[in-house]
Amino acid sequence: DAGITQSPRYKITETGRQVTLMCHQTWSHSYMFWYRQDLGHGLRLIYYSAAADITDKGEVPDGYVVSRSKTENFPLTLESATRSQTSVYFCASSVGLTADQPQHFGDGTRLSIL
Protein backbone atom coordinates (compact mmCIF):
# COMPACT_ATOMS: atom_id res chain seq x y z
CA ASP A 1 0.00 0.00 0.00
CA ALA A 2 1.12 3.56 -0.67
CA GLY A 3 2.08 5.52 2.38
CA ILE A 4 4.85 6.55 4.70
CA THR A 5 6.68 3.94 6.74
CA GLN A 6 8.96 4.46 9.70
CA SER A 7 11.31 1.87 11.13
CA PRO A 8 11.93 0.70 13.72
CA ARG A 9 8.71 1.43 15.63
CA TYR A 10 10.50 1.05 18.97
CA LYS A 11 14.19 1.38 19.81
CA ILE A 12 16.15 1.28 23.04
CA THR A 13 19.80 2.29 23.02
CA GLU A 14 22.49 3.69 25.29
CA THR A 15 24.02 7.14 25.55
CA GLY A 16 26.87 7.70 23.15
CA ARG A 17 25.63 5.17 20.59
CA GLN A 18 24.79 6.07 17.03
CA VAL A 19 21.25 5.30 15.94
CA THR A 20 19.48 5.81 12.62
CA LEU A 21 15.75 6.12 12.17
CA MET A 22 14.40 5.27 8.75
CA CYS A 23 11.59 6.89 6.79
CA HIS A 24 10.27 5.72 3.44
CA GLN A 25 7.41 7.16 1.40
CA THR A 26 5.79 5.75 -1.73
CA TRP A 27 4.02 8.90 -2.98
CA SER A 28 7.08 10.54 -4.56
CA HIS A 29 6.39 13.65 -2.47
CA SER A 30 9.05 16.33 -2.85
CA TYR A 31 9.07 17.46 0.77
CA MET A 32 9.94 15.33 3.77
CA PHE A 33 10.17 16.29 7.43
CA TRP A 34 11.39 14.97 10.76
CA TYR A 35 9.69 16.00 14.01
CA ARG A 36 10.10 15.05 17.62
CA GLN A 37 7.14 14.91 20.00
CA ASP A 38 7.64 15.53 23.70
CA LEU A 39 5.11 16.03 26.47
CA GLY A 40 4.25 19.70 26.81
CA HIS A 41 5.92 20.68 23.56
CA GLY A 42 3.72 19.34 20.79
CA LEU A 43 5.71 18.55 17.65
CA ARG A 44 8.93 20.38 16.88
CA LEU A 45 10.64 20.32 13.51
CA ILE A 46 14.15 18.86 13.45
CA TYR A 47 15.06 18.91 9.75
CA TYR A 48 13.26 19.01 6.45
CA SER A 49 14.10 18.37 2.83
CA ALA A 50 12.71 19.97 -0.32
CA ALA A 51 14.14 17.35 -2.69
CA ALA A 52 16.94 14.83 -3.00
CA ASP A 53 20.22 16.33 -1.76
CA ILE A 54 18.47 19.45 -0.39
CA THR A 55 18.02 19.64 3.38
CA ASP A 56 17.53 22.43 5.88
CA LYS A 57 17.43 22.88 9.64
CA GLY A 58 14.25 23.21 11.62
CA GLU A 59 13.65 24.42 15.15
CA VAL A 60 15.71 21.78 17.04
CA PRO A 61 18.48 20.39 14.75
CA ASP A 62 21.36 20.06 17.23
CA GLY A 63 22.59 16.48 17.66
CA TYR A 64 20.90 15.20 14.51
CA VAL A 65 22.08 14.52 10.96
CA VAL A 66 19.95 13.87 7.89
CA SER A 67 20.55 12.86 4.31
CA ARG A 68 18.37 12.41 1.28
CA SER A 69 20.08 10.60 -1.56
CA LYS A 70 16.76 9.28 -2.93
CA THR A 71 13.41 11.06 -3.07
CA GLU A 72 11.62 8.28 -1.18
CA ASN A 73 14.00 7.95 1.79
CA PHE A 74 14.88 10.42 4.53
CA PRO A 75 16.91 8.83 7.35
CA LEU A 76 17.57 10.64 10.62
CA THR A 77 20.79 9.85 12.51
CA LEU A 78 21.68 10.58 16.10
CA GLU A 79 25.45 10.46 15.93
CA SER A 80 26.01 10.22 19.71
CA ALA A 81 22.70 9.71 21.47
CA THR A 82 21.92 11.59 24.68
CA ARG A 83 19.11 11.04 27.21
CA SER A 84 17.53 14.33 26.17
CA GLN A 85 16.89 12.80 22.76
CA THR A 86 14.49 10.25 24.25
CA SER A 87 11.31 11.08 22.37
CA VAL A 88 8.80 9.96 19.78
CA TYR A 89 9.99 10.80 16.29
CA PHE A 90 7.65 11.38 13.36
CA CYS A 91 8.44 11.54 9.70
CA ALA A 92 6.10 13.36 7.32
CA SER A 93 5.90 14.18 3.62
CA SER A 94 4.00 16.62 1.44
CA VAL A 95 3.56 17.08 -2.28
CA GLY A 96 4.01 20.76 -2.83
CA LEU A 97 5.49 24.09 -1.92
CA THR A 98 2.38 25.83 -0.62
CA ALA A 99 1.14 25.82 2.95
CA ASP A 100 -2.22 24.36 1.92
CA GLN A 101 -0.60 21.07 0.96
CA PRO A 102 -1.16 18.84 3.99
CA GLN A 103 1.64 16.82 5.50
CA HIS A 104 1.15 13.07 5.77
CA PHE A 105 2.64 11.43 8.85
CA GLY A 106 4.11 8.04 9.62
CA ASP A 107 3.16 6.15 12.78
CA GLY A 108 6.29 7.25 14.63
CA THR A 109 9.39 5.72 16.24
CA ARG A 110 9.50 5.62 20.03
CA LEU A 111 13.17 6.02 21.00
CA SER A 112 14.46 5.49 24.53
CA ILE A 113 18.04 6.34 25.43
CA LEU A 114 19.33 4.86 28.67
Place this chain on the structure above:
Amino acid sequence: AQSVTQLDSHVSVSEGTPVLLRCNYSSSYSPSLFWYVQHPNKGLQLLLKYTSAATLVKGINGFEAEFKKSETSFHLTKPSAHMSDAAEYFCVVSEGSGYSTLTFGKGTMLLVSP
Protein backbone atom coordinates in the same frame (compact mmCIF):
# COMPACT_ATOMS: atom_id res chain seq x y z
CA ALA B 1 6.90 34.87 13.67
CA GLN B 2 4.00 32.49 14.02
CA SER B 3 2.69 30.75 17.11
CA VAL B 4 -0.37 28.86 18.24
CA THR B 5 -1.91 28.41 21.68
CA GLN B 6 -4.30 25.63 22.55
CA LEU B 7 -6.18 26.90 25.54
CA ASP B 8 -6.97 23.55 27.16
CA SER B 9 -4.59 20.64 27.71
CA HIS B 10 -7.53 18.29 28.45
CA VAL B 11 -11.24 18.42 27.58
CA SER B 12 -13.74 15.88 28.93
CA VAL B 13 -17.17 15.35 27.38
CA SER B 14 -19.89 12.75 27.49
CA GLU B 15 -20.80 10.79 24.40
CA GLY B 16 -23.48 12.61 22.41
CA THR B 17 -22.62 16.08 23.77
CA PRO B 18 -20.91 18.89 21.81
CA VAL B 19 -17.15 19.22 21.53
CA LEU B 20 -15.25 22.53 21.62
CA LEU B 21 -11.45 22.62 21.37
CA ARG B 22 -10.03 26.12 21.50
CA CYS B 23 -7.09 27.50 19.53
CA ASN B 24 -5.66 31.01 19.21
CA TYR B 25 -2.94 31.89 16.75
CA SER B 26 -0.43 34.61 16.06
CA SER B 27 0.90 35.29 12.59
CA SER B 28 2.57 38.19 10.80
CA TYR B 29 0.85 37.30 7.54
CA SER B 30 -2.41 35.74 6.47
CA PRO B 31 -2.10 32.29 7.98
CA SER B 32 -3.03 28.83 6.89
CA LEU B 33 -4.49 26.86 9.79
CA PHE B 34 -4.95 23.16 10.32
CA TRP B 35 -6.32 20.73 12.86
CA TYR B 36 -4.69 17.32 13.14
CA VAL B 37 -5.80 14.35 15.24
CA GLN B 38 -3.55 11.72 16.79
CA HIS B 39 -4.89 8.42 18.07
CA PRO B 40 -2.73 6.39 20.49
CA ASN B 41 0.46 5.02 18.95
CA LYS B 42 -0.42 6.52 15.59
CA GLY B 43 0.79 9.39 13.45
CA LEU B 44 -1.13 12.60 12.92
CA GLN B 45 -4.07 12.71 10.55
CA LEU B 46 -5.38 15.89 8.94
CA LEU B 47 -8.91 16.78 10.10
CA LEU B 48 -9.37 20.04 8.23
CA LYS B 49 -7.57 23.09 6.87
CA TYR B 50 -8.19 26.79 6.35
CA THR B 51 -6.31 28.54 3.54
CA SER B 52 -8.08 31.92 3.05
CA ALA B 53 -11.24 30.63 1.40
CA ALA B 54 -14.49 30.11 3.37
CA THR B 55 -14.09 30.97 7.04
CA LEU B 56 -16.20 27.98 8.15
CA VAL B 57 -14.29 24.86 7.30
CA LYS B 58 -15.76 21.36 7.36
CA GLY B 59 -13.53 18.38 7.96
CA ILE B 60 -13.76 14.65 8.33
CA ASN B 61 -15.82 12.78 10.93
CA GLY B 62 -18.25 15.67 11.47
CA PHE B 63 -15.70 18.19 12.74
CA GLU B 64 -15.66 21.80 11.67
CA ALA B 65 -13.75 24.96 12.56
CA GLU B 66 -14.35 28.65 12.10
CA PHE B 67 -11.59 31.14 11.29
CA LYS B 68 -12.17 34.42 13.15
CA LYS B 69 -9.55 36.99 12.19
CA SER B 70 -10.78 39.61 14.67
CA GLU B 71 -10.35 37.14 17.52
CA THR B 72 -7.30 35.35 16.03
CA SER B 73 -9.06 32.10 16.78
CA PHE B 74 -9.65 28.80 15.00
CA HIS B 75 -11.75 26.70 17.37
CA LEU B 76 -12.66 23.10 16.52
CA THR B 77 -16.22 21.90 17.11
CA LYS B 78 -18.39 18.83 16.67
CA PRO B 79 -22.11 18.71 17.50
CA SER B 80 -22.11 15.26 19.07
CA ALA B 81 -19.09 13.41 20.44
CA HIS B 82 -18.49 9.75 19.74
CA MET B 83 -16.31 7.40 21.75
CA SER B 84 -13.99 7.05 18.75
CA ASP B 85 -13.25 10.81 18.93
CA ALA B 86 -11.12 10.26 22.03
CA ALA B 87 -7.64 11.30 20.90
CA GLU B 88 -5.18 14.19 21.01
CA TYR B 89 -5.85 17.16 18.76
CA PHE B 90 -3.29 19.63 17.46
CA CYS B 91 -3.89 23.10 16.11
CA VAL B 92 -1.25 24.06 13.55
CA VAL B 93 -0.37 27.34 11.84
CA SER B 94 1.61 28.12 8.72
CA GLU B 95 2.27 31.66 7.60
CA GLY B 96 0.76 32.78 4.32
CA SER B 97 -0.12 30.68 1.32
CA GLY B 98 3.47 30.34 0.23
CA TYR B 99 5.74 27.73 1.68
CA SER B 100 6.33 27.93 5.39
CA THR B 101 7.10 25.31 7.96
CA LEU B 102 4.33 24.31 10.35
CA THR B 103 4.13 25.40 13.97
CA PHE B 104 2.21 23.03 16.24
CA GLY B 105 0.26 23.76 19.38
CA LYS B 106 0.96 21.63 22.44
CA GLY B 107 -2.14 19.55 21.94
CA THR B 108 -5.51 19.01 23.61
CA MET B 109 -6.43 15.57 24.85
CA LEU B 110 -10.13 14.86 24.28
CA LEU B 111 -11.65 12.36 26.72
CA VAL B 112 -15.09 10.93 25.91
CA SER B 113 -17.07 9.12 28.58
CA PRO B 114 -20.06 6.84 27.94
